[in-house]
Amino acid sequence: MIKGISYLSFENGLSNNESIESALSQTKFFGFDSLELGISTEGVLTTNTSKAECLKIRKKINESGIFVDSMTNGLSWGVSPTSNDKATRNKSIDLHKDAMQVASNLGCKAFLFVPGVVKSPISSDIVRYDRALDRLRYAINQLLPIAEDLDIDICIENVWNGLFYSPIELRDFVDSFDSNKLGVYLDIGNLIGYQQYPPHWIELLNSRIKRVQIKDFQENFDWTGSFSFCDLGAGDVPWKETIKALHSINYNNTIIAEMLPWDETILARTSAAMDQLFNFNEDSNGYD
Numbered sequence: 001m002i003k004g005i006s007y008l009s010f011e012n013g014l015s016n017n018e019s020i021e022s023a024l025s026q027t028k029f030f031g032f033d034s035l036e037l038g039i040s041t042e043g044v045l046t047t048n049t050s051k052a053e054c055l056k057i058r059k060k061i062n063e064s065g066i067f068v069d070s071m072t073n074g075l076s077w078g079v080s081p082t083s084n085d086k087a088t089r090n091k092s093i094d095l096h097k098d099a100m101q102v103a104s105n106l107g108c109k110a111f112l113f114v115p116g117v118v119k120s121p122i123s124s125d126i127v128r129y130d131r132a133l134d135r136l137r138y139a140i141n142q143l144l145p146i147a148e149d150l151d152i153d154i155c156i157e158n159v160w161n162g163l164f165y166s167p168i169e170l171r172d173f174v175d176s177f178d179s180n181k182l183g184v185y186l187d188i189g190n191l192i193g194y195q196q197y198p199p200h201w202i203e204l205l206n207s208r209i210k211r212v213q214i215k216d217f218q219e220n221f222d223w224t225g226s227f228s229f230c231d232l233g234a235g236d237v238p239w240k241e242t243i244k245a246l247h248s249i250n251y252n253n254t255i256i257a258e259m260l261p262w263d264e265t266i267l268a269r270t271s272a273a274m275d276q277l278f279n280f281n282e283d284s285n286g287y288d
Contacts, residue, residue: 003280004034006258016043024064030267034067036256039099047098054105070110071103081139082116082132093142104150110211112185118162147181155185155210167204183208189215199245206249213256232273
């Protein structure tokens with residue numbers, strides 16, 4: 001497995017204003033081997049970033065020695081592919097097509113895809129479940145030919161969107177497309193937010209897991225079911241069992257830490273925690 005950090009974890013990452021040079025430099029300085037890029041409609045990398053600009057950035061990536069092969073984004077939160085508004089749904093599909101092209105131009109092989117919203121604390125959308133599934137299926141059918149042409153994986157992330165809170169449902173949804181360009185971007189920490197056990201998801205999703213993100217949460221059960229972000233290893237993710245499950249399915253790709261909110265020592269703390277949890281420091285190549 002490869003030790004990585006998300007662009008969103010940098011000081012100006014969430015606003016999409018952290019320079020690529022700064023992100024690459026900090027990735028190396030703090031002992032990460034991989035950087036996951038981010039894209040939005042405004043900022044450093046956007047859906048309008050030209051191929052020529054991508055080639056310049058790709059040269060900087062190659063010169064840095066940092067492994068870059070995936071891209072995160074939050075496009076669906078603002079422009080959802082499951083929206084009740086048809087024009088919004090069509091715009092979402094177009095934005096994701098453009099973002100996938102930029103990702104491919106940068107050499108990425110995996111594209112994180114937030115699969116719309118049924119209901120979420122970070123979205124105003126409220127969509128009936130069956131309609132969300134139908135609209136999502138339509139969107140993916142539009143995006144898959146692009147993914148196949150670009151040779152990039154669409155990776156559905158499990159997020160707090162009221163959709164796919166069952167690994168069996170997510171597994172069967174992915175399988176229904178019969179495409180090796182569609183898979184899962186498993187966010188280990190997000191599972192804690194809806195009372196799930198990560199090793200079971202890993203076992204059930206198995207080879208459908210294309211990429212893995214990590215974060216940690218502390219559950220504060222006081223009849224409200226509240227929880228909060230915390231440092232890796234300080235929360236309620238069962239790390240030992242989770243890592244064992246990843247080994248059991250022979251997962252050997254990136255482990256991307258998405259740690260929020262930013263503070264001056266979060267990158268150093270995260271790097272040290274990943275070394276301790278995954279034994280990354282025992283192999284100079286970042287693999288185990």
